[in-house]
Amino acid sequence: MSVNVSINGTSHSLSEDSTLADAASLFGVTPGESGIAAAVNGRVVPRRNWTSTPLGNGAIVEVVRATAGG
Amino acid sequence: MSDEFLIGERRLASRLILGSGGFRSLDRFSAALAASGSDVVTVALRRVETTEGGLYEAIGAAGCQTLPNTAGCYTARDAVLTAQLGREALETDWVKLEVIGDDRTLLPDAVELLAAAEQLVADGFVVLPYTNDDPILARRLESVGCAAVMPLGSPIGSGLGIRNPHAIALVREAVSVPVVLDAGIGTASDAALAMELGCDAVLAATAIAKADDETMMARAIAEAVSAGRKARLAGRIPKRLYADPSTTDVGTPELSST
Numbered sequence: 309m310s311v312n313v314s315i316n317g318t319s320h321s322l323s324e325d326s327t328l329a330d331a332a333s334l335f336g337v338t339p340g341e342s343g344i345a346a347a348v349n350g351r352v353v354p355r356r357n358w359t360s361t362p363l364g365n366g367a368i369v370e371v372v373r374a375t376a377g378g
Numbered sequence: 379m380s381d382e383f384l385i386g387e388r389r390l391a392s393r394l395i396l397g398s399g400g401f402r403s404l405d406r407f408s409a410a411l412a413a414s415g416s417d418v419v420t421v422a423l424r425r426v427e428t429t430e431g432g433l434y435e436a437i438g439a440a441g442c443q444t445l446p447n448t449a450g451c452y453t454a455r456d457a458v459l460t461a462q463l464g465r466e467a468l469e470t471d472w473v474k475l476e477v478i479g480d481d482r483t484l485l486p487d488a489v490e491l492l493a494a495a496e497q498l499v500a501d502g503f504v505v506l507p508y509t510n511d512d513p514i515l516a517r518r519l520e521s522v523g524c525a526a527v528m529p530l531g532s533p534i535g536s537g538l539g540i541r542n543p544h545a546i547a548l549v550r551e552a553v554s555v556p557v558v559l560d561a562g563i564g565t566a567s568d569a570a571l572a573m574e575l576g577c578d579a580v581l582a583a584t585a586i587a588k589a590d591d592e593t594m595m596a597r598a599i600a601e602a603v604s605a606g607r608k609a610r611l612a613g614r615i616p617k618r619l620y621a622d623p624s625t626t627d628v629g630t631p632e633l634s635s636t
Binding site for chain 2: 316317332335337341342343344345346347350352354355370371372373374375376377378
């Protein structure tokens, strides 16, 4: 079984036991990295909880990084 | 002479806040940051695949505090979530709150801004809102608990300076929290004027990042901020319509023979 999730605006099919950490790893990002954050369905998930946060079917994931800006 | 500058409970050594956007390279940003003497630097949050790492580390290596912004948000809801992402990413409860109304002017949407400010204060944030040069709105932002107000001098990135100095002076009178002139700085004299009008600090981004020599402009604006602050504290003379001789008439010799 798999779930369809949106990760940073792109649709992905992942195995149903996938977590937020798996989604972030698509970009080479790990929870230990500084300057990054993620939200699932409009709620911020602390980095320490990424590996224990499942992604249900239809989940909308955003993974962001601090970057240059005024 | 002690001239402390506090935002929230944090004492800041510099009255110039640097925006990190628009620099040609990370190295040139770091050089300008060192020249600016700033101890607070704004950053944005964007999807990881569109960004490169290193900025957060460079700001930390310089011993500076990051001030995450909510640039690009049009609604209070988006701004609140972006602020929460910034808190998680940068481990700070400070936020430069931006809620804009359209992408042509980038002017603040006052209604959404005030709603977002109220929610973020309730959520424990130290909120520094980018706002219009409107003393009434500034007072409303202070009343919901913002730690400072950041009125615009002119639109973001325009370099038009302070289009309405009178309004900035009124904002200064309207609130007791720090006033940080944000947006519109084009060159050093704009920063000096902001400080002479009573602003507590200046935020400069494009004026430095896009200058031919970013490092020299960073130094120039930092010196202008310092000079403007001193002029404000010193108390300028009133403006007069007619001349007022600086040399006395008393004892002027009678030299005409007729």
